[in-house]
Amino acid sequence: MADRITSWHANPSKPKFTPPPGAVDAHCHVFGPMAEFPFSPKAKYLPEDAGPDMLFALRDHLGFEKNVIVQASCHGTDNSATLHAIAASEGKARGVAVVDPAISEDDLAALHLGGIRGIRFNFLKRLVDDAPKDKFLEVASRLPKGWHVVIYFEADILEELRPFMDAIPVPIVVDHMGRPDVTQGPDGPDMKAFRRFLDSRDDIWFKPTCPDRLDAIKEGGKGDPWDNFAAAVAPLVADYPARCIWGTDWPHPNMQDEIPDDGHLVDMIPRIAPTAELQQALLVDNPHRLYWADLSANSRVTAG
Numbered sequence: 372m373a374d375r376i377t378s379w380h381a382n383p384s385k386p387k388f389t390p391p392p393g394a395v396d397a398h399c400h401v402f403g404p405m406a407e408f409p410f411s412p413k414a415k416y417l418p419e420d421a422g423p424d425m426l427f428a429l430r431d432h433l434g435f436e437k438n439v440i441v442q443a444s445c446h447g448t449d450n451s452a453t454l455h456a457i458a459a460s461e462g463k464a465r466g467v468a469v470v471d472p473a474i475s476e477d478d479l480a481a482l483h484l485g486g487i488r489g490i491r492f493n494f495l496k497r498l499v500d501d502a503p504k505d506k507f508l509e510v511a512s513r514l515p516k517g518w519h520v521v522i523y524f525e526a527d528i529l530e531e532l533r534p535f536m537d538a539i540p541v542p543i544v545v546d547h548m549g550r551p552d553v554t555q556g557p558d559g560p561d562m563k564a565f566r567r568f569l570d571s572r573d574d575i576w577f578k579p580t581c582p583d584r585l586d587a588i589k590e591g592g593k594g595d596p597w598d599n600f601a602a603a604v605a606p607l608v609a610d611y612p613a614r615c616i617w618g619t620d621w622p623h624p625n626m627q628d629e630i631p632d633d634g635h636l637v638d639m640i641p642r643i644a645p646t647a648e649l650q651q652a653l654l655v656d657n658p659h660r661l662y663w664a665d666l667s668a669n670s671r672v673t674a675g
């Protein structure tokens with residue numbers, strides 16, 4: 372296999388923006404450690420270790436209180452590394468798993484006990500070999516109560532995926548807004564198509580995340596400070612404030628050629644969510660509704 376890759380910043384800056392109390396980094400990953408949690412034989416990249424200690428140090432450095440750890444494709448359907456990180460978080464992390472669609476009810480229940488609250492369907496050909504829609508729909512129909520489905524796809528297959536996504540019987544959370552071309556601006560065809568999709572159901576959520584990916588210089592974007600991203604995404608957050616959650620995407624799988632400074636990523640937040648109300652929704656209330664709904668004594672977790 373190829374050399375192991377480092378895709379994260381060694382010394383990220385301190386953000387100027389201070390997240391509100393209770394803020395959740397609701398899209399991040401862990402890699403390994405490989406000696407304990409080997410990568411999948413089908414992994415499309417082989418990263419250096421980026422385990423829970425590093426993730427929690429970054430969380431504190433950036434001013435967040437909690438994490439939602441999304442199973443990275445390099446770990447395939449073995450969620451041990453993600454579960455280990457959640458267990459090490461002292462109640463400050465929950466997660467999203469990637470499962471073999473034939474998973475048993477008992478194994479789903481065990482994932483729930485381990486802090487998992489959703490499963491991820493990945494449609495990026497550069498990350499996974501196959502994405503069997505019929506099997507995905509079958510497992511989506513028997514998830515534990517309160518779970519959702521996270522979907523990662525690129526804008527050019529949104530329409531093709533519509534019948535599949537329309538049939539998903541639980542809430543849907545779209546990773547990185549389905550990767551729109553942000554250079555088209557807020558009213559470009561990709562954003563318009565994504566808005567039509569959001570308007571088709573009121574239980575579709577999205578992550579206005581990854582300016583580093585969507586506005587990368589190597590993709591024809593502007594790079595840091597990612598002005599195309601800010602311009603294209605701020606109106607979306609303003610129009611759907613109860614349906615978005617935010618995350619760093621640390622350790623930034625596959626971003627080794629244009630590694631983002633995590634402090635700069637956090638400083639994108641007030642550019643896409645300029646008011647205290649929007650920041651509270653994006654960073655605190657919305658992720659708590661999806662991932663900590665059992666903290667029901669708190670008004671922030673009621674549906675709305």
Ligand SMILES: O=C(O)c1cc(C(=O)O)oc(=O)c1
Pocket residue numbers: 442443444445498546584620624625
């Ligand atoms: O665009 C990517 O390369 C990417 C990869 C993964 C993963 O490997 O799980 O997750 C992400 O959120 C984004």
